[in-house]
Amino acid sequence: MTPTVGQRTDDLRDVGRWPGRAPRGDRAPTAHNGAVEDHLLLDARARVLADLSARAQATAAAVSALEDACAARQWWAEQWPDGAVYVAGLVAQDVQDALFEAVGRWPMCLACTEGPVHSLYIQPDLGGPDPVWVCEESGEVAAALGFLNRF
Ligand SMILES: [Zn+2]
Numbered sequence: 001m002t003p004t005v006g007q008r009t010d011d012l013r014d015v016g017r018w019p020g021r022a023p024r025g026d027r028a029p030t031a032h033n034g035a036v037e038d039h040l041l042l043d044a045r046a047r048v049l050a051d052l053s054a055r056a057q058a059t060a061a062a063v064s065a066l067e068d069a070c071a072a073r074q075w076w077a078e079q080w081p082d083g084a085v086y087v088a089g090l091v092a093q094d095v096q097d098a099l100f101e102a103v104g105r106w107p108m109c110l111a112c113t114e115g116p117v118h119s120l121y122i123q124p125d126l127g128g129p130d131p132v133w134v135c136e137e138s139g140e141v142a143a144a145l146g147f148l149n150r151f
Contacts, residue, residue, distance in 0.1 A: 037084075041074045044088035047146030048095055051133075054149035055107045062099055062106075069094035089127030092145055096122075107148055109135045 048066055052058040069091045077087050096119075099106045105119040112118070112135060120133035120142050131145040143150060 037074055037077050040077060040084055040087050041070045041091075044073065044091040045070050047088055048092050050146045051092070051107060051148040052095070057099070057103075057106050059103070061102055062095065065095050065098035065102070066091070069098070085129035086127035088145055089122045089124070089131030092122050092131065093127060107133065109137065109142060111135060111140065111142055112137055 045066060048069075049058060049063070052062050052066070072094065073087050073091050076090075077083055096106060107120050109118050109120050115137060118135070118137050121136055122131050122145065123134040123141070124131070133142040133145065133148060134140065135142055142148070
């Protein structure tokens with residue numbers, strides 16, 4: 001017999017918080033740590049969304065890019081559970097790349113008052129652990145990922 005999908009009632013709630021995502025009907029029912037990965041990706045999504053909002057960049061296109069990045073990195077985290085600490089930073093980098101192609105640079109550095117405008121980038125470059133936004137000119141930490149609205 002095939003094991004029953006959806007034994008965990010929190011599956012429904014999590015899926016409901018992911019606009020535009022299909023239910024995970026294609027996932028092997030024996031996947032054991034899906035709840036952990038869901039939490040991981042929801043956290044990454046929330047942090048990147050907060051930083052998009054902090055710079056008034058939470059557009060439909062940006063949120064779509066964010067959803068794509070979360071889906072891709074969820075798959076990635078499933079293949080390599082030890083990579084969990086890198087996921088949030090990698091999602092941020094994915095969205096940054098997608099926006100760069102479609103819209104422009106995000107997030108911009110607001111700390112430096114002289115010289116040409118420039119952006120922030122995620123440090124460590126691997127995406128984690130403890131990803132922060134760093135000014136590409138000064139090398140100074142601007143904010144932890146998810147906390148751009150405080151700066
Ligand atoms: Zn700067």
